[in-house]
Amino acid sequence: MPAEAKPAKVEARTSPPPSLPSSAPLTERQEARRRRILHASAQLASRGGFDAVQMREVAESSQVALGTLYRYFPSKVHLLVATMQDQLEHMHGTLRKKPPSGETSAQRVAETLMRAFRALQREPHLADAMVRALTFADRSVSPEVDQVSRQTTVIILDAMGLENPTPEQLSAVRVIEHTWHSALITWLSGRASIAQVKIDIETVCRLIDLTDPTDPTNQGR
Amino acid sequence: MPAEAKPAKVEARTSPPPSLPSSAPLTERQEARRRRILHASAQLASRGGFDAVQMREVAESSQVALGTLYRYFPSKVHLLVATMQDQLEHMHGTLRKKPPSGETSAQRVAETLMRAFRALQREPHLADAMVRALTFADRSVSPEVDQVSRQTTVIILDAMGLENPTPEQLSAVRVIEHTWHSALITWLSGRASIAQVKIDIETVCRLIDLTDPTDPTNQGR
DNA sequence: CGCTAATCTAGAACAAGTTTCAGACTTGAT
């Protein structure tokens, strides 16, 4: 990675989705620019992963000046995390259409995650770019990364079919997310097979059983 | 990050610890150089984390030419992962001296990981540098990252006090490692508190109970 | 000791993320 200028300009951003400095609503043309940028980012990422997303190329592909690109997304990592948010929304929509069919919460969650995993497998380079950005993100990207995390939580809770999760269940969900992210990384870096990821996901999903109050074998714990 | 030259020179390295091109044993002076480099790396990392480890500075601090530094460690990530291996060995030695006191495997593992976590807290910047490097590593660093992973596995199995882990237990250990890494990241990026990390570790360690054949409540599973 | 291959050094050069700047364009309000 080149000049990762330390003073990662932490603009006083506050609004949720857009990365613009202030929190003003975007004009139509601005919204269009933002969309073009995200599209270019995803496209380049689909080609060659994290390294292929070069800011100059993104700017060119999206017909925007480099300075403007940085105005919308203050760093490459911000850009890729935003790209991930974008893709996650798609994903959530898609998953919602066909709810998982498993009988237990654990099965449904595992099924949902494996479905997401298969989607990522279709664009492994894009997955690489997004996941690497996520885990490489430093504090200046925390709000955005957190948003991704929340969205993931929602997806998992959706799969569990829970209205009011208990604190224990939320803990289990946290651990599932940890495992999901880390397992993805091992897969992306070629250190784990698809089968291994599947096993890991299924293994961690058993934690859900452990917190399922309707499971009679959990009384002794 | 500056010019992350894509063609990450993947030299035909094969030997285990040293990153030198071939697999020849190091001379004394070479061993000393390697040590100086790792020391400088850890020192700079302790200051300002990942970003503070600048290759030129490492070279200068360790009294080695930039080209030589790259001969020993083909990239910044390689260097930091090697630094991690180094620290892990220390850690393992330290942990061995005072084995965990918990009664169950799960307790001992959680205790061990929390002890390691406290060690990391003492040098948060160093932890940042090492963990970021680990998760950002691409395929060219897989062997080294894998070695770190194996070492971590050994530490956990040690804590469990197992001679012949079952496949199920190994799966649980994998998930624990995933959680450990990911939880560290959320802590380092300021998205999770120390307390939260503790909870996550304790939560995932319950998976061990699930695979403990001596636990009578596990019969129905 | 003298030779050769490998290693090391100093420093330039290159790549890509990030910053900066002057000038053109838009927007919103008057």
Add this chain to the structure above:
DNA sequence: ATCAAGTCTGAAACTTGTTCTAGATTAGCG
């Protein structure tokens, strides 16, 4: 329609990881 403020553009500059080169040094060997 007009003006000020805010945006966008194009291009250059700066930073830091990485590569390359020519010339010293060192290591091992006969």
